[in-house]
Structures are given as structure tokens and as C-alpha cells.
Amino acid sequence: MDIYKNFKFKEDETPKYVQVANYIKNLIDKRKIKEGDKLPTIRDLSKKLGVNNVTIVSAYNKLKLEGYAYQKVGSGSYAKRKEVASSLRKEYSNALKKISTEDLEKVIDFTGETTGEILFPIDDLKTIINEVLERDGAKALFSDNRNGYERLIATINKVFWNDKLKNEDVIIVSGAQQGIDIASKGILNINDNIIVEKPTYVGALSVFKWRKVNLFEVPIEEDGVNLDKFEKILQKNEIKCFYTMSYFQNPTGISYSLEKKKRILELAEIYDFYIIEDDYLSELIYESSLEYIPFKWLDKKDRVIYIKSFSKIFLPGIRLGYLIAPTIFRETLQNSKHNTDITTSSLMQRALESYISGEKWKNNIKNLNDEYIKRYNCMKDLLNKDFKDILVYKEPKGGLNFYITLRENFKINTTELFTRLKKRKVYITPGAMFFTVQDQGQDSFRISFYQTNEAKIKKGLTILKEELLLLKEPHK
Structure with a gap:
């Protein structure tokens, strides 16, 4: 059935390209055009509707801008159902x-x-905060570095990364959710293509949909995503990044095998995409058969944006974490952080530094x-x-x-x-x-x-x- 045969232009001031775009949006919303369906070529639709090619180009551009379509290089335009709050x-x-x-x-x-329920020892927190205030006085309330408290950054590098990082690549953030948001704002544009696990963390989905990117889902298996399906998407589309939770993936609880991590890093170099690694609860490993080796430890080509939250293991309600930026994105992600909230609580950063450096953690x-x-x-x-x-x-x-x-x-x-x-x-x-x-x-x-x-x-x-x-x- 030709779903475009009933389309008629209205005799009003609405531009023709807007009318065409609105008609196609309506078809997508009603699922007469399904998610992933290929839209007619510009030439075919212009001929069918009796308009010039420029009108259809403008209509398709409007659809892409509003999140109703996406472009596949060398293949054409495809329908994308705009997510409505369910x-x-x-x-x-x-x-x-x-x-x-x-x-x-x-x-x-x-x-x-x-x-x-809070399992963190509150008395320890009181002691730490009092010690910080006694030591630093009023300075504890003011940030001296927009990227984060310098001693905290140095301590994170020393304790968790054996001083293998560049301190300037570390940005203190207000929890993992803000880290995902900062990474998304810093590297993703409207209609960029990204790959996510299927299923995946709802908070990340919300961020990516807000950025109006095109989401490609890859089913997650017992040791990570299906690599055959993953690479097929890479072959057909220009992918900007892959979002993954490497340990205890939310919601499935899956952790990636070492082999899959290595292969995905190889693919990142071959197909020129970046990995946003959300390191979720990797401290809570209950069986010795599971070894802790995140993507970032294996990252020789600076392809991984690493995000770590302390919220579950430090104190719920106190949103603290950090992001490690690839050098190429360092300035962009720093600006993204500064534009989001300028700085993160100086007092709690100092308390966290004391907590980690004193080994109470x-x-x-x-x-x-x-x-x-x-x-x-x-x-x-x-x-x-x-x-x-x-x-x-x-x-x-x-x-x-x-x-x-x-x-x-x-x-x-x-x-x-x-x-x-x-x-x-x-x-x-x-x-x-x-x-x-x-x-x-x-x-x-x-x-x-x-x-x-x-x-x-x-x-x-x-x-x-x-x-x-x-x-x-x-x-x-």
C-alpha cells in the first residue's frame, strides 16, 4: 500500500517541506512507518508528491533535527520513532x-x-569532615581547581591507577550520571550514531535520547555484547561511541570477558569510535573467578572515556565520582563539566581524599x-x-x-x-x-x-x- 498517496498540500502559509515532514512524523507516530524503515529516496518522493528535490531534502533535514530520522552513509534516510515519556x-x-x-x-x-539504609560508618564521616575543617579551615569550602580538588585527583591516580594517569586528564564529577551527561555533551551531536547494550541502564538511555542521537542496540550475552552483530553495525554505520558497563552491567549483572574487551578495543581503533566505560560497582566482586581488568587498563590507544562513581561505596546521597578523558577530548570534556555546574563540593572532595588516602575505604x-x-x-x-x-x-x-x-x-x-x-x-x-x-x-x-x-x-x-x-x- 502506498502510504503517501493520500497526502495533499494545504493551501495555507505552512511551507511545503514542513507539511511533508509533519505528515511523515504522523505516520511514524502511528507506526505506519516503523522504526528502522527506509524512507523513499529524495528523487522518488519528490516525483510522487510533485515537488522539487530541495523540498524533500529540507523535510528530511527537519525530521533528522527533531529525532524522527537518521542518515546512513551511502544508504539513505531511515525512520526513527521519537521516544515519548511512557x-x-x-x-x-x-x-x-x-x-x-x-x-x-x-x-x-x-x-x-x-x-x-546506609551501611557507611557515619562516625567515620564525622571524624573525617572535622579533620578536614580543622586542617583546611575556610579553604575547605572553596574550590581551587575547576576540574577538581588537586590532592583528590593525585590520590585517585596513586591509589587506583598506580600513577599511570596524567592528573590533568582526571575530572571530578558529581556521580556517574553526571559523568555520562558530560561525556555525552562533550562528544555527541544530534544524529550521531552510538551503540548501546540491549538492555541497558535507563539513566544512560535518558541522556542519549536527550542528545537526539541514533541508538543502535546490540544484545548482551553471558560475557558481553554479541561481537558479530556489533561489528556488522560498525561496518554499515559511522559510529561515534559505544556505551558499556564492563562489570555487573545494569540491569543484567553481566561482566565482560577479557577476550571481548580486547576485541572491542581493537574494533575501536579499526572503525574509529570511542568507548564510554561506566565502571559500576566493580568493588563488589564476590567470587574469585572474576578478575578486575576494566577496558581502561587495557586502553593503549586512548580510546576509553572512563567513569567511576563513589556514591554507593562512599555515602549514598553524596554524589562524587571521576572521569578520565582521552587527551583528544580533555579540553572539550572539561568545558562540558564547567558548563554543567562549574564545580563539585570542595568539602566532600577533601573528605573523600582523606577517606581514600587514609585507607579507611x-x-x-x-x-x-x-x-x-x-x-x-x-x-x-x-x-x-x-x-x-x-x-x-x-x-x-x-x-x-x-x-x-x-x-x-x-x-x-x-x-x-x-x-x-x-x-x-x-x-x-x-x-x-x-x-x-x-x-x-x-x-x-x-x-x-x-x-x-x-x-x-x-x-x-x-x-x-x-x-x-x-x-x-x-x-x-
Whole structure:
């Protein structure tokens, strides 16, 4: 069927190219033109509509500018469905807001989004802050370097990187989310092409969609993305960067094998793209078979923008982290940071420096690992015992999450499961949150033990099983 045959120009002041663009947008929104469908060539559409080529070129440029189309070099223009804030995202956001107003003792938060429980030793924090104020006085409240507190940068380099970095390449940021935002603003333009894992972190998706880039998804396997599909995208498209979480990927919990990291770095050099590495919770490794070697350690060609957050391992609510910029992007990313918020809290940077240089962080990391491995094993044992006929998952061997997929005979919409559970004050994260298209991931969900002790894990999983069986029962 020719979907353009009913198009007629209106006799008003609206330019013809705008009318054409609006008509195509409407077709995309109604899914009469699907995501990834090739649009007619400029010559074919101009002939069909009886206008000159310039009109169609202008219409396609408008579509690209507004995020409804993207260009493949040497191939033409393709439809891109503009993401609209879904009812699920609104419902999920409102649910998180509601959690914060409730008695957290009565809530079972498997989303890991609240901060009702803080395992960091608060007395240590008080001591550190008092020592910093006593030592530095009023200076502690003022930043002397827009890229970050120089002693903190030097300490990060020494403790975590054996002084192998250039201090000027390190930028202190207000958590990983700001790091992703700064990297995105610094290197991505409208309609640039980037690759993301499928599924992937919802916060990164939000940043990239805001930048109006073209997202290419590659399915994630047991040891990282599918390399065959990854390289096919590289062969057909000019890719600017690849966003990855190398350890305990959010949401799947997958960690990359050394072989895949090395190959992706080789591909970055061959196809001239950069890697944004979001190093997520790599301190929380529970099994010795998993070795810590991030992309950045292997990066010989300066292809990796490395982002690290201390928010989960230092103190929730205090947003601190750092970004390592490739030399070619150093100034651009520094400017991106300065344009975002000028500087990050000087007092907390100094407190973090004292925390790391005094090696108190080592004891805290050990204590966190001791506690979280108990929760990890508790959740894993219950999933294996009580849910073996209902769901499957891959053991993450660390981190704070399990990513659950329902078995074929238990295909239940997990968005509906989320809605039912929240009425019983149990909160999960539906799988659809982690995909660019909202009708994907409906058979999966993520559960976190970051804010749930063993008693809450047992109670919450009991309620989860009850609701799964109730949802399944009508289909028997």
C-alpha cells in the first residue's frame, strides 16, 4: 500500500517541506512507518508528491533535527520513532516518589533506588569532615581547581591507577550520571550514531535520547555484547561511541570477558569510535573467578572515556565520582563539566581524599562485601529453591542486582506484575525500563538487594511468588 498517496498540500502559509515532514512524523507516530524503515529516496518522493528535490531534502533535514530520522552513509534516510515519556516511566517515577514518603521499614525496595539504609560508618564521616575543617579551615569550602580538588585527583591516580594517569586528564564529577551527561555533551551531536547494550541502564538511555542521537542496540550475552552483530553495525554505520558497563552491567549483572574487551578495543581503533566505560560497582566482586581488568587498563590507544562513581561505596546521597578523558577530548570534556555546574563540593572532595588516602575505604569495602555477599547468597538460594520452575537468571558473581527472565510457560507481563506488587509495598524494576522500545523486556525484571536485608529479601520474594502464581492462574 502506498502510504503517501493520500497526502495533499494545504493551501495555507505552512511551507511545503514542513507539511511533508509533519505528515511523515504522523505516520511514524502511528507506526505506519516503523522504526528502522527506509524512507523513499529524495528523487522518488519528490516525483510522487510533485515537488522539487530541495523540498524533500529540507523535510528530511527537519525530521533528522527533531529525532524522527537518521542518515546512513551511502544508504539513505531511515525512520526513527521519537521516544515519548511512557505511562510506565511515569508510573515508576511516581512509585519511587511515594516510597520516599512512606515508612521505609514497611517497604521492600527491590529497585535499590531509596537510601533508607546506609551501611557507611557515619562516625567515620564525622571524624573525617572535622579533620578536614580543622586542617583546611575556610579553604575547605572553596574550590581551587575547576576540574577538581588537586590532592583528590593525585590520590585517585596513586591509589587506583598506580600513577599511570596524567592528573590533568582526571575530572571530578558529581556521580556517574553526571559523568555520562558530560561525556555525552562533550562528544555527541544530534544524529550521531552510538551503540548501546540491549538492555541497558535507563539513566544512560535518558541522556542519549536527550542528545537526539541514533541508538543502535546490540544484545548482551553471558560475557558481553554479541561481537558479530556489533561489528556488522560498525561496518554499515559511522559510529561515534559505544556505551558499556564492563562489570555487573545494569540491569543484567553481566561482566565482560577479557577476550571481548580486547576485541572491542581493537574494533575501536579499526572503525574509529570511542568507548564510554561506566565502571559500576566493580568493588563488589564476590567470587574469585572474576578478575578486575576494566577496558581502561587495557586502553593503549586512548580510546576509553572512563567513569567511576563513589556514591554507593562512599555515602549514598553524596554524589562524587571521576572521569578520565582521552587527551583528544580533555579540553572539550572539561568545558562540558564547567558548563554543567562549574564545580563539585570542595568539602566532600577533601573528605573523600582523606577517606581514600587514609585507607579507611579498604575496611569499608570489606564490610560492604561481607554484608552484601550474605544478601546475594540469600537471594540466590531462594531463587534457586522456590522459583526454579518460574524463572531463569545468570549469576552475576557480584554487584547488587539479579536480572530475572520468566520461563516460556510463565509469560506474564512484568509491568502488570510491578503494578500489583507496589500495592503490597514491594517494588521491582520492570524489564521494559531498560529498552529503547517499550514493548520489549515485558518478560523480565530486575531485583536489587541494596536496600533489603535478609529478612526483607525472604518476605519480598514470598510476596513476589504469590503474585506470579496469581497472575499465572487465569491462564491455566
